[in-house]
Amino acid sequence: xxxxxxxxxxxxxxxxxxxxxxxxxxxxxxxxxxxxxxxxxxxxxxxxxxxxxxxxxxxxxxxxxxxxxxxxxxxxxxxxxxxxxxxxxxxxxxxxxxxxxxxxxxxxxxxxxxxxxxxxxxxxxxxxxxxxxxxxxxxxxxxxxxxxxxxxxxxxxxxxxxxxxxxxxxxxxxxxxxxxxxxxxxxxxxxxxxxxxxxxxxxxxxxxxxxxxxxxxxxxxxxxxxxxxxxxxxxxxxxxxxxxxxxxxxxxxxxxxxxxxxxxxxxxxxxxxxxxxxxxxxxxxxxxxxxxxxxxxxxxxxxxxxxxxxxxxxxxxxxxxxxxxxxxxxxxxxxxxxxxxxxxxxxxxxxxxxxxxxxxxxxxxxxxxxxxxxxxxxxxxxxxxxxxxxxxxxxxxxxxx
Amino acid sequence: xxxxxxxxxxxxxxxxxxxxxxxxxxxxxxxxxxxxxxxxxxxxxxxxxxxxxxxxxxxxxxxxxxxxxxxxxxxxxxxxxxxxxxxxxxxxxxxxxxxxxxxxxxxxxxxxxxxxxxxxxxxxxxxxxxxxxxxxxxxxxxxxxxxxxxxxxxxxxxxxxxxxxxxxxxxxxxxxxxxxxxxxxxxxxxxxxxxxxxxxxxxxxxxxxxxxxxxxxxxxxxxxxxxxxxxxxxxxxxxxxxxxxxxxxxxxxxxxxxxx
Ligand SMILES: Nc1ncnc2c1ncn2[C@@H]1O[C@H](COP(=O)(O)OP(=O)(O)O)[C@@H](O)[C@H]1O
Ligand SMILES: [Mg+2]
Numbered sequence: 001x002x003x004x005x006x007x008x009x010x011x012x013x014x015x016x017x018x019x020x021x022x023x024x025x026x027x028x029x030x031x032x033x034x035x036x037x038x039x040x041x042x043x044x045x046x047x048x049x050x051x052x053x054x055x056x057x058x059x060x061x062x063x064x065x066x067x068x069x070x071x072x073x074x075x076x077x078x079x080x081x082x083x084x085x086x087x088x089x090x091x092x093x094x095x096x097x098x099x100x101x102x103x104x105x106x107x108x109x110x111x112x113x114x115x116x117x118x119x120x121x122x123x124x125x126x127x128x129x130x131x132x133x134x135x136x137x138x139x140x141x142x143x144x145x146x147x148x149x150x151x152x153x154x155x156x157x158x159x160x161x162x163x164x165x166x167x168x169x170x171x172x173x174x175x176x177x178x179x180x181x182x183x184x185x186x187x188x189x190x191x192x193x194x195x196x197x198x199x200x201x202x203x204x205x206x207x208x209x210x211x212x213x214x215x216x217x218x219x220x221x222x223x224x225x226x227x228x229x230x231x232x233x234x235x236x237x238x239x240x241x242x243x244x245x246x247x248x249x250x251x252x253x254x255x256x257x258x259x260x261x262x263x264x265x266x267x268x269x270x271x272x273x274x275x276x277x278x279x280x281x282x283x284x285x286x287x288x289x290x291x292x293x294x295x296x297x298x299x300x301x302x303x304x305x306x307x308x309x310x311x312x313x314x315x316x317x318x319x320x321x322x323x324x325x326x327x328x329x330x331x332x333x334x335x336x337x338x339x340x341x342x343x344x345x346x347x348x349x350x351x352x353x354x355x356x357x358x359x360x361x362x363x364x365x366x367x368x369x370x371x372x373x374x375x376x377x378x379x380x381x382x383x384x385x386x387x388x389x390x391x392x393x394x395x396x397x398x399x400x401x
Numbered sequence: 402x403x404x405x406x407x408x409x410x411x412x413x414x415x416x417x418x419x420x421x422x423x424x425x426x427x428x429x430x431x432x433x434x435x436x437x438x439x440x441x442x443x444x445x446x447x448x449x450x451x452x453x454x455x456x457x458x459x460x461x462x463x464x465x466x467x468x469x470x471x472x473x474x475x476x477x478x479x480x481x482x483x484x485x486x487x488x489x490x491x492x493x494x495x496x497x498x499x500x501x502x503x504x505x506x507x508x509x510x511x512x513x514x515x516x517x518x519x520x521x522x523x524x525x526x527x528x529x530x531x532x533x534x535x536x537x538x539x540x541x542x543x544x545x546x547x548x549x550x551x552x553x554x555x556x557x558x559x560x561x562x563x564x565x566x567x568x569x570x571x572x573x574x575x576x577x578x579x580x581x582x583x584x585x586x587x588x589x590x591x592x593x594x595x596x597x598x599x600x601x602x603x604x605x606x607x608x609x610x611x612x613x614x615x616x617x618x619x620x621x622x623x624x625x626x627x628x629x630x631x632x633x634x635x636x637x638x639x640x641x642x643x644x645x646x647x648x649x650x651x652x653x654x655x656x657x658x659x660x661x
Contacts, residue, residue, distance in 0.1 A: 262521055
C-alpha cells in the first residue's frame with residue numbers, strides 16, 4: 001500500500017513540474033517565422049525525470065527514517081565515529097594521505113600543484129572562519145577584510161621598504177588579529193542577521209577604501225611585482241618556487257590544524273561553544289561575553305591575515321578585486337559545507353569547493369549550475385555538513401581500581 | 402549577622418508595565434527561602450534583575466559574603482555577579498544542548514579557572530593540571546547531583562528531570578554562595594520532586610549553600626523552606642514561615658481569587 005502511495009505522490013510531483021516548466025520547456029515562440037512551436041517531447045522528459053527523482057528522493061528518505069528508528073543507527077554512528085577516532089582505523093588512512101601530500105608535486109604538473117596550494121590556503125582560511133562562525137556562532141560575512149589586510153600588509157611593506165616575506169607573515173597575522181578586535185568592537189551587541197549584515201558592510205568598506213584611496217593602496221590598479229617568498233636564500237626558478245610554496249602551505253595547514261584543535265578543546269574553546277549555544281546561559285556561567293567574542297574575532301582573523309600575506313607573495317600582485325564579497329561567501333560555504341565546528345569538515349569542504357570547480361572547468365557552462373545543485377542537495381540531505389558534528393568531545397572514563 | 406543577599410526597594414519597569422514594585426527581600430546565610438506567587442507576578446523578573454540580566458529601574462542589591470565583605474551588584478555584568486558567588490538556573494531550561502553533560506559542567510568551571518589563550522596553545526603543565534582538575538571536579542558534581550550515569554551524553558538527549566538537575570550541576574560548578582533556582586521542579590513527577598527536595602536540603606546541609614527558589618509545587622515549598630516570600634503584581638504581599646504564610650488571608654486571596 002505504501003508503495004502505491006509513494007508512486008501516487010511522485011506522480012503528482014511530476015504533473016506539477018510539467019505544469020511549472022510548461023512555459024519555458026514546451027512553448028517556443030519563433031518570432032522570425034511568427035509561429036508557436038509546441039515541444040511536447042520536452043514535457044514528457046520533464047515528467048519522467050521529475051517522477052524518477054522524486055521517487056529516488058522518497059526512497060532515500062524512507063531508508064534514512066528506518067535507519068533512525070532501528071537500533072542500527074547506533075551501529076552506524078559508532079562506525080562513523082570510530083573511523084575518525086580509533087587509531088587502528090585511521091592511522092593507515094592518515095599515512096596514505098600524508099604520502100600523497102608529500103609526493104603530490106612530483107606526481108602532478110606544476111599547474112595542478114598551484115591549484116592545490118590555493119586549496120590549502122582556503123583550508124587555513126576556513127579553519128580561521130570556523131573559529132568565528134562554527135565555534136563561537138558569530139555569522140561573519142566580512143571575513144575577506146582580514147585576508148585583504150594581510151595581503152596589503154605584505155604588498156605595501158614590500159613595495160615601500162622591501163620587507164621580506166618571512167617578517168611579513170607574523171606581522172600580517174598580528175595585523176589581522178588587531179583588525180579583528182577593532183572591527184569586533186562595534187558589533188559586540190549584534191547577533192544573527194544583524195551581525196551578518198554589519199560584518200558584510202565592513203568587508204565592503206575595506207575593499208572600497210583600498211579601491212579609492214589611491215595614495216595609500218594604488219587604487220584599482222593594485223600593487224605588482226611583489227617578491228615571492230625566499231626559501232633559505234636559494235635562487236629558484238618559478239616552478240621550483242611554486243613547489244616550495246606548496247610545501248610551506250602544507251606546513252601551515254598542519255600548524256593551523258594543530259593550533260585550532262588545541263584552542264577548541266580548551267577553556268576558551270568551551271567558552272566559544274557555550275556562547276554559540278546560549279548567550280544568556282553562557283554569561284550566567286561567569287563567562288565574559290565581550291572578551292570571548294573579541295578573542296574569537298581576533299583569533300579567527302589571525303589566520304586570514306597570515307594567508308593574505310601568502311596570497312600576495314604567491315600571485316605577486318594584489319588589487320581590491322581579489323577581495324570581494326564572493327570570497328567571503330566561498331570561505332563561509334567551506335565552513336558550512338564541511339560541517340560547522342569540525343576541523344576535518346573544513347578540510348574536506350575546502351578541497352571540494354576549491355578543487356571541484358577547477359576540475360569542472362571542462363563543463364564550464366554548467367559549472368555554477370552543478371555547484372548550486374550540490375549545495376542544494378547538501379542542504380536537503382545533510383544540513384549538518386559533510387562531516388557534521390564530530391567535534392572531539394571529552395569522553396570521561398572513571399579510573400578503575 | 403548580615404543577610405547574604407539584601408535587596409532594597411527594587412523596581413523594574415518594562416515600558417509602562419511595572420513588573421517589580423518596591424520589592425524588599427533578604428536571604429540569610431544557610432537559609433532556604435522560597436519566592437512564590439501567581440504566574441506573571443514578576444518572580445523570574447526578580448531573578449533576572451538580581452543576576453544582572455536586566456538592569457533594575459531603581460533599588461539596590463547587595464551581596465554580603467561570609468568574610469563580611471559587602472558588594473553592590475547594581476550595574477554589574479551577569480558574569481561578574483556569578484564570579485561574586487551568585488548562580489542560577491533557568492525556568493525554561495537553557496542548557497548548552499550540543500555539548501556533553503560533562504562539558505556543560507566544565508563550562509561552569511570557567512570563572513574559577515584561569516587558563517589563557519597561550520596556555521591553551523602551548524598546553525603548559527599548569528594548564529594541563531587545571532584541565533584535569535576541572536574534569537575531576539565536574540564529574541564530582543555530577544555524582545553529587547545524581548546524573549553521573551549520563552556523563553558522556555549530549556545534554557539535549559537527557560530526560561527532562563535530568564536536564565533540570567544538570568542545570569543545577571552547572572550552577573554548582575561556579576562555586577556559588579547563593580543558588581537561585583527558578584521552578585526547579587516544573588514538569589517533574591512526584592518521585593523526581595521528592596528526590597529534588599532531598600538534593601536541595603543536602604546542598605544546604607553539606608555544602609553550606611544558601612538557596613532562594615521559585616516554585617509552584619506547594620508541598621515542596623512548605624516542606625523545604627525556612628521562610629517564604631509571596632509576590633503578586635510585582636509587589637511583596639506577605640512573608641514569613643510556611644505556617645504563617647499558609648494562614649495568611651492575603652495570600653489565600655491572591656491564590657484563589659477575590660470571590661473565595
Ligand atoms: N523582557 C520583558 N519585556 C517586557 N515585559 C516583560 C519582560 N519580562 C517579563 N515581562 C513581564 O513582567 C511580568 C512578570 O513576568 P515574570 O517575571 O516572568 O513572571 P513569573 O516568573 O512570576 O511568572 C509579566 O507580565 C511579563 O509579561
Ligand atoms: Mg517565571
